[in-house]
Amino acid sequence: MKKSLKLSAFVLLAVSLTACTEAAVKNTSLAEVNKKELPPVHEDYSSNWWKDQPNGNADTNTDWNGEGWILSSNEVSNGVAIADIKTGNVVKYIQSSGTPHHIHLNKKQTWAFATQRYGTSVLAINMETLESHNIDFPGFENAPAPQHMTMSRDGKYAFTSLNGVGAVGMIDANNAELIKVFKDVGKKPRDLNVTPDGKKLFVSLQAEPFITVIDIETGEMRKLERTTTDYGKGTGSGLDMSNDGKYVAVSNTADNEVALYDAKSEKLLKKFGDIPKPVNVSFMGNTHILATGNRNDGSISIMDADKLKFIHTIKTGPGTNIPYLGPDGYWYTSQNGAGYLTVMDPEDNFKIVRKIWGVQNIHWLSWSPDGSMVFGSNWGDKTLTKIDLTKKKDFRTTIPVGLNPNGIAIKTNVPKELLVKYQQEQNAEEATRIKKASTLIFPKARDVNEEAFLGTCLQCHDIGRIMRNNSKGAEAWTSVVDRMKGNGAKMNDEQRQQIIDYLASDQHKSLSIQTELEAELSKEKQDKNNK
Numbered sequence: 407m408k409k410s411l412k413l414s415a416f417v418l419l420a421v422s423l424t425a426c427t428e429a430a431v432k433n434t435s436l437a438e439v440n441k442k443e444l445p446p447v448h449e450d451y452s453s454n455w456w457k458d459q460p461n462g463n464a465d466t467n468t469d470w471n472g473e474g475w476i477l478s479s480n481e482v483s484n485g486v487a488i489a490d491i492k493t494g495n496v497v498k499y500i501q502s503s504g505t506p507h508h509i510h511l512n513k514k515q516t517w518a519f520a521t522q523r524y525g526t527s528v529l530a531i532n533m534e535t536l537e538s539h540n541i542d543f544p545g546f547e548n549a550p551a552p553q554h555m556t557m558s559r560d561g562k563y564a565f566t567s568l569n570g571v572g573a574v575g576m577i578d579a580n581n582a583e584l585i586k587v588f589k590d591v592g593k594k595p596r597d598l599n600v601t602p603d604g605k606k607l608f609v610s611l612q613a614e615p616f617i618t619v620i621d622i623e624t625g626e627m628r629k630l631e632r633t634t635t636d637y638g639k640g641t642g643s644g645l646d647m648s649n650d651g652k653y654v655a656v657s658n659t660a661d662n663e664v665a666l667y668d669a670k671s672e673k674l675l676k677k678f679g680d681i682p683k684p685v686n687v688s689f690m691g692n693t694h695i696l697a698t699g700n701r702n703d704g705s706i707s708i709m710d711a712d713k714l715k716f717i718h719t720i721k722t723g724p725g726t727n728i729p730y731l732g733p734d735g736y737w738y739t740s741q742n743g744a745g746y747l748t749v750m751d752p753e754d755n756f757k758i759v760r761k762i763w764g765v766q767n768i769h770w771l772s773w774s775p776d777g778s779m780v781f782g783s784n785w786g787d788k789t790l791t792k793i794d795l796t797k798k799k800d801f802r803t804t805i806p807v808g809l810n811p812n813g814i815a816i817k818t819n820v821p822k823e824l825l826v827k828y829q830q831e832q833n834a835e836e837a838t839r840i841k842k843a844s845t846l847i848f849p850k851a852r853d854v855n856e857e858a859f860l861g862t863c864l865q866c867h868d869i870g871r872i873m874r875n876n877s878k879g880a881e882a883w884t885s886v887v888d889r890m891k892g893n894g895a896k897m898n899d900e901q902r903q904q905i906i907d908y909l910a911s912d913q914h915k916s917l918s919i920q921t922e923l924e925a926e927l928s929k930e931k932q933d934k935n936n937k
């Protein structure tokens with residue numbers, strides 16, 4: 407009996423082999439083995455395209471064909487890269503300045519805006535011509551330092567926190583022009599969110615014990631208390647609004663707290679305590695479930711805003727940046743300090759169901775409109791990673807973009823002829839620019855302390871962050887260096903001490919580090935001036 411079954415199976419196989427070529431059979435079967443079914447897009451999923459972070463794309467087309475461009479703002483290269491999603495080919499590399507931090511597309515995807523967190527302007531890129539210009543914020547002595555950006559739900563306006571000058575800039579998102587500046591919002595504005603009706607703007611302030619609400623039309627402002635602790639050093643952090651505009655939450659990092667407000671009445675509803683140094687905070691998709699990224703601690707904390715109830719703190723891995731609700735219904739956390747991103751199942755008590763390895767200090771995640779791909783910025787590297795969620799293996803590809811990409815954005819409506827143009831051949835000149843923008847010219851270390859510093863401290867972010875930090879003396883720097891250990895910086899005890907000594911002596915203030923491209927461009931400029 408057994409024998410005859412085997413025999414008929416063999417006959418069947420032989421028949422099918424004569425029908426197709428052997429190679430074709432092999433290919434289809436391999437492809438099928440590698441295929442993973444995607445669930446339909448989860449009912450609570452939202453790309454949050456208007457938000458300052460985390461956000462994705464305004465396109466909700468679930469039949470998206472997988473083609474388009476991806477943009478990234480590269481902090482250490484000081485530039486923005488645009489690449490083809492399918493081939494990874496570079497479309498254009500734009501050298502800017504001032505540490506491009508986050509990048510957003512407007513609702514129609516006709517303009518991209520990059521905040522330049524230590525600079526003076528927002529870089530605006532016309533997505534049809536690929537020409538760019540700076541949007542400046544006049545009237546300030548110091549650099550405005552635009553940090554984060556959010557949009558009004560109708561897509562008309564972009565708002566950016568001018569972290570250096572305590573102001574918020576309002577930009578026409580369809581014409582890429584400054585409309586007005588709201589001054590005196592408080593020290594070091596960071597996150598911002600507009601109510602769905604476009605009337606009120608909530609702003610978190612790193613260096614104030616309150617958050618600010620701005621009536622956009624009149625410019626009238628109100629301060630809502632968040633803490634009684636002195637936040638003068640800039641220890642306050644993130645803010646988010648639920649997608650229906652009901653709640654606003656802010657991280658009181660130094661107090662290990664999250665404060666929750668009713669957005670309409672502007673009343674403080676509750677402070678959740680025992681949250682280990684929360685930084686970013688986010689409502690998960692369209693729900694009222696709130697989650698923080700606790701970087702020092704490598705965890706997330708989860709709260710239910712409707713029930714005013716704390717749910718859980720869960721360790722996800724070093725330098726947890728922010729949790730996302732993916733279109734598949736799983737929660738994802740980006741890990742600033744690890745080589746993986748973490749996937750959790752909220753239906754199964756937030757059990758970690760997967761760790762996706764092969765990424766480097768992954769920072770920003772963004773899903774394609776159909777949920778089939780997730781893109782991440784490898785903040786500790788010079789690439790983006792594209793993860794194909796429909797595959798079981800060989801699901802990862804990298805796209806070279808420049809050093810330390812942070813924010814990313816996807817343009818899904820690129821005209822076919824433009825797409826094809828960049829897919830057919832690699833643009834050699836732009837590819838060379840990316841290579842040069844990905845190579846730092848390191849000065850020779852002047853001593854062992856500097857060697858330890860150069861080898862450890864520039865892996866995840868630019869030296870600008872360190873230069874602009876106001877810490878003075880060994881004690882203050884010890885706390886920064888130890889915090890970086892929590893973020894995932896690798897050093898032994900000896901190196902730790904060398905780095906502290908180095909920073910405490912202010913030796914780093916005389917360092918100058920550029921990419922090959924920056925050095926080349928500044929030489930060209932000099933030669934031109936000398937002529």
Ligand code: HEC
Pocket residue numbers: 701725742743767786862863864865866867871872873874875876886887889890893894895896905
């Ligand atoms: C594994 C990634 C990583 C490495 C390596 C790293 N950092 Fe950081 N660094 C971060 C992250 C994430 C932030 C932002 C969050 C924060 O401030 O903790 C940051 C921010 C900073 C800031 C800005 C803080 C502020 O508010 O002004 C300073 C200063 C800094 N790092 C110094 C250092 C020094 C010094 C080293 C070397 C010991 C270092 N970093 C190595 C991840 C890293």
